[in-house]
Amino acid sequence: MIVVELSDRPGQLARIITPLAECGCNILNIHHVRELDREDTARVEISFEADDRVNVDTVVESLRREGIVIISYSPNIQTFRETVILIGHVFTTDITDTIIQIANSGIQVASVDARITLIEEVSSVKMVLQSNSEEKLSKGIELLKQICKKKNLYLIRSVRE
Amino acid sequence: MRIAVIGFGTVAKSLLKVLAEKSKLILDEYGVEIKTVGVFKKDGAFINTNGLDLEKIINSQNYRSEEEWVEAANFNKIAGELNCDCAVELTPTNVETSEPGLSHIKTALGYGMDVVTANKGPLALYYPELMELARQVKRRILFEATVAGAIPLFNLVRNTLRANRIISVKGILNGTTNYILSRMTSEKLPFKTVLKEAQRLGFAEADPSYDVDGIDAAAKLVILSNALLRKECRFKDVNRQGIRDITPEAIELARKDGFLIKHLAISEDGVLEVAPRLVEVGSSFAVSGSLNVVKLQTDLAKDLTLIGRGAGGVETASSVLNDILELAILRR
Ligand SMILES: NC(=O)c1ccc[n+]([C@@H]2O[C@H](COP(=O)([O-])OP(=O)(O)OC[C@H]3O[C@@H](n4cnc5c(N)ncnc54)[C@H](OP(=O)(O)O)[C@@H]3O)[C@@H](O)[C@H]2O)c1
Numbered sequence: 001m002i003v004v005e006l007s008d009r010p011g012q013l014a015r016i017i018t019p020l021a022e023c024g025c026n027i028l029n030i031h032h033v034r035e036l037d038r039e040d041t042a043r044v045e046i047s048f049e050a051d052d053r054v055n056v057d058t059v060v061e062s063l064r065r066e067g068i069v070i071i072s073y074s075p076n077i078q079t080f081r082e083t084v085i086l087i088g089h090v091f092t093t094d095i096t097d098t099i100i101q102i103a104n105s106g107i108q109v110a111s112v113d114a115r116i117t118l119i120e121e122v123s124s125v126k127m128v129l130q131s132n133s134e135e136k137l138s139k140g141i142e143l144l145k146q147i148c149k150k151k152n153l154y155l156i157r158s159v160r161e
Numbered sequence: 162m163r164i165a166v167i168g169f170g171t172v173a174k175s176l177l178k179v180l181a182e183k184s185k186l187i188l189d190e191y192g193v194e195i196k197t198v199g200v201f202k203k204d205g206a207f208i209n210t211n212g213l214d215l216e217k218i219i220n221s222q223n224y225r226s227e228e229e230w231v232e233a234a235n236f237n238k239i240a241g242e243l244n245c246d247c248a249v250e251l252t253p254t255n256v257e258t259s260e261p262g263l264s265h266i267k268t269a270l271g272y273g274m275d276v277v278t279a280n281k282g283p284l285a286l287y288y289p290e291l292m293e294l295a296r297q298v299k300r301r302i303l304f305e306a307t308v309a310g311a312i313p314l315f316n317l318v319r320n321t322l323r324a325n326r327i328i329s330v331k332g333i334l335n336g337t338t339n340y341i342l343s344r345m346t347s348e349k350l351p352f353k354t355v356l357k358e359a360q361r362l363g364f365a366e367a368d369p370s371y372d373v374d375g376i377d378a379a380a381k382l383v384i385l386s387n388a389l390l391r392k393e394c395r396f397k398d399v400n401r402q403g404i405r406d407i408t409p410e411a412i413e414l415a416r417k418d419g420f421l422i423k424h425l426a427i428s429e430d431g432v433l434e435v436a437p438r439l440v441e442v443g444s445s446f447a448v449s450g451s452l453n454v455v456k457l458q459t460d461l462a463k464d465l466t467l468i469g470r471g472a473g474g475v476e477t478a479s480s481v482l483n484d485i486l487e488l489a490i491l492r493r
Contacts, residue, residue, distance in 0.1 A: 083418055083439055087411050113417070115410035124411040126418065154406040156415075159331065159425055159438040159446065161456075 001048075001079045001132070002060065003033070005041045005069040016046065019062040025050045028079070031110075036071075043071060047079040080137045081110065081130045084144065088153035090125045091116070098147055099127075107131040107140035162489040163212075165199035165243055165274075167236050167265050168251030172279050172306070173200070174219055175474030176249070176481050181215040183482075193489040198243050199236070206234040210244065237268045245269075247488055249481060250278035256380050256396055259283040266291060270298050277484040279306035279477055285380035285396045288387040303484035304388075308381040309334055309453040311476035312469040316483065318389055318457070325459040327389040329429035334381040336451030336471040337365050337372035338404050338424040342412075342437075343449040346421060349409050364451065374403035375424065375435040382426040382433050389457070390428055402436040415439055421447055 006012040013030065020027060025048040036043035050059075060073055086098075099109050110128040117123055129144070131137040141157065148155040166173050180195055188194055196212040207218050207229045214229075221227050240248070248269035252262050259282035266283050269276050276295070278284070283291060284304055295302050305315050309332070318327060333339050337359065344355045356373065359365035371377050379399040386392045404424050415422050420439040423446050427434050440446040445466040448454045453471030458464055470476040 083415075083420060085411050085414055085422075085439065087406055087408055113414060115414055117410065122406075122408060124408055124414050126414040154402075156407075156411065156422060156437045156439055158420070159423075159427070159440050161441075161444055161446075 001045060002056075002063070002073040003036070003043060003045050003071040004063065005038070005043055005071055008040050008042050012042075013044070015066055016044075016063060016068060019066050019068075020046070020048060020059065023050070023059045023062055024054050025059060029081070047081075074132055079130055079132055080134045081128055082137060082141060082158050083126065083128050084141070084158065085156040086125045086127070086148060086153045087156070088122055088148075088151070089120075090114070090123045090153060091119050093151040093153065095125060098144075098151070101147060102127075102129065102140055102144060105136075105140050105143050107136055162193060162246045162485070162492055163196045163198050163244065164247045164249055164485060165201070165236065165240070165245045165269075166197060166249045166251060167201045168253075169200055169202045170251065170253075171474040172477045172481065173249075173251040175478040176251070177215045177219055179475065179478050179482055181219070187486065191486060191490055191493075193486065193493055195485060195489060198245055199234075199239075201234070201236045205230055205232045206236070206239075207231075208234060208239075208243075210242075237264055240268050240272045240274070245272070245274055246492060247275045247277060247485060249485065250276060250280050250283075251481070252280055254280050254282045254377075254380065256282055256285055256376060259286045263287065266302065267294065270294055270300050270302075273298060273300060275300050275488045276302045277481055277488065278302065278304050279481055281307045281377070281380040281384060284387070285383045288384065288395070289393050292387075301488060303487060304384065305484050306477045306480035307384050309455055309467075309469065310471040310473060311479050312453060312455060312467050312471070313480065313483070314385070314455060314457075314467070315388055316487070317465075317467075322457075322459060322462055322465075325461045328458040328460060329427070330382075330385045330389060330455065330457055331425060331427045331429070331446070332455035333423055333446060333448065333453055334378040334426045334455070334471065335372050335375070335424065336453060337369070338375075338378070339448070339453070340364055340451040341373065342404060342407070342422060342424060345407065345409060346412050346416070347449075349413070351409055352405060352407060370403075373405055375401045375426075378424065378426045378435045379433075382428055382435060385426075385455075386428040386433055392428070392431065394433060399433040399435055401434075404437055407437055416442075423447070 029047040031045040108130045110130040113126045115124045200207045262280040263283040425438045456466045
């Protein structure tokens with residue numbers, strides 16, 4: 001995964017796609033991280049996959065040659081994500097605690113989105129969990145299952161095709 | 162081949178109708194003649210050891226007054242007198258005791274009959290025992306119609322995916338829950354409202370728990386796992402989560418990221434689960450209405466996805482009839 005900074009003008013995304021393709025990378029996801037934006041620039045997180053022969057440093061180098069500002073990158077090429085939805089008394093059972101417990105298990109809660117009815121009623125929360133290892137991600141999901149059981153929340157996982 | 166049909170409900174009546182309509186085609190194409198010598202209800206049976214007139218009994222206004230009606234005739238008691246090659250078990254599914262289907266199947270095997278069934282109960286509870294019993298008496302139990310109605314799964318794997326290992330099975334195995342979730346998504350309505358509508362339209366039972374709590378899908382998943390994944394398992398081995406708690410808000414949240422909520426049955430890595438899952442819009446699981454879908458992951462043929470009708474009298478009869486013909490052709 002690489003986070004880059006792009007100026008807020010049209011056609012900027014195209015500048016990153018070509019060098020990635022030339023390095024043999026297959027783009028999995030491009031995520032505009034609005035929370036990280038600075039004025040006039042957009043920060044974009046790119047997840048991609050490639051076979052073992054491709055080195056992340058080479059990929060980063062080719063982006064830099066294109067004049068693209070690299071904010072950060074992780075040495076592992078692949079990111080594993082799973083979107084989940086929780087239904088129930090998500091707030092009265094302390095959603096912050098739920099998120100912190102997951103984050104403490106070493107996986108990232110990449111985004112959170114909620115539909116709140118009344119605080120005391122049943123609400124829904126969507127989360128994207130993310131990790132650079134598939135194993136860690138499944139462990140995180142297992143933990144989430146246990147939390148949901150304890151807090152009596154209804155968990156909807158994604159299916160792997 | 163001489164058959165006895167146990168049950169005279171939706172599937173059985175469709176089967177008898179199709180048998181009557183297609184008898185010439187069946188004889189011409191496959192060289193077999195299917196003779197129905199008994200049709201059993203709870204309170205008796207139509208019996209004619211020379212073969213019943215199927216049209217007549219389907220259209221009968223008052224079955225008890227029919228000449229061939231035998232009051233209180235019970236399959237388990239008179240099976241031996243029928244001189245029958247195959248019993249077609251079409252009584253209601255029961256996942257607690259699996260009766261009356263279980264006794265019917267055991268009786269049939271005991272008298273040296275092959276068995277064709279659409280009834281999930283006996284296989285969901287006693288798959289290993291029943292198959293062992295069939296092996297001992299050198300007879301076969303075919304059950305294509307038990308899972309995903311009209312979709313050929315067991316026949317597909319048995320006859321056209323020979324030597325493939327089935328790695329996983331995932332699918333939507335219950336049309337009613339798929340209909341309810343599809344309506345909740347398209348109309349943004351709560352579960353209870355859509356359930357009532359489905360009941361009014363006759364798509365859901367008065368007691369909907371069988372469908373919406375995943376009992377039906379779990380029974381089917383057990384049969385799939387035993388038969389295709391060669392995993393000895395039973396109904397109680399399934400982790401089961403129904404769809405009653407799903408809200409329109411959750412569906413909306415899913416939609417925002419390009420997901421649908423579907424009730425999936427999954428057998429993979431030794432784990433059996435029936436639960437709602439997020440599936441990508443445009444994925445093979447994104448089928449709407451009351452359709453069923455099954456995705457097989459195999460070692461040689463790789464992935465195969467089948468979509469079709471999971472229920473309906475004639476649709477289910479199609480699978481039952483194919484099983485009957487497979488057995489008839491073997492005996493020819
Ligand atoms: N309907 C579908 O679309 C569908 C699809 C796939 C699988 N199936 C399975 O196929 C089976 C039949 O379904 P269906 O919809 O046809 O059911 P149904 O309409 O409820 O008919 C059940 C029939 O079984 C008879 N029966 C009950 N107990 C009996 C007994 N002890 N001895 C003899 N007959 C008995 C009933 O007799 P009476 O006539 O005397 O009441 C009735 O005729 C079920 O196991 C179901 O799960 C159905």
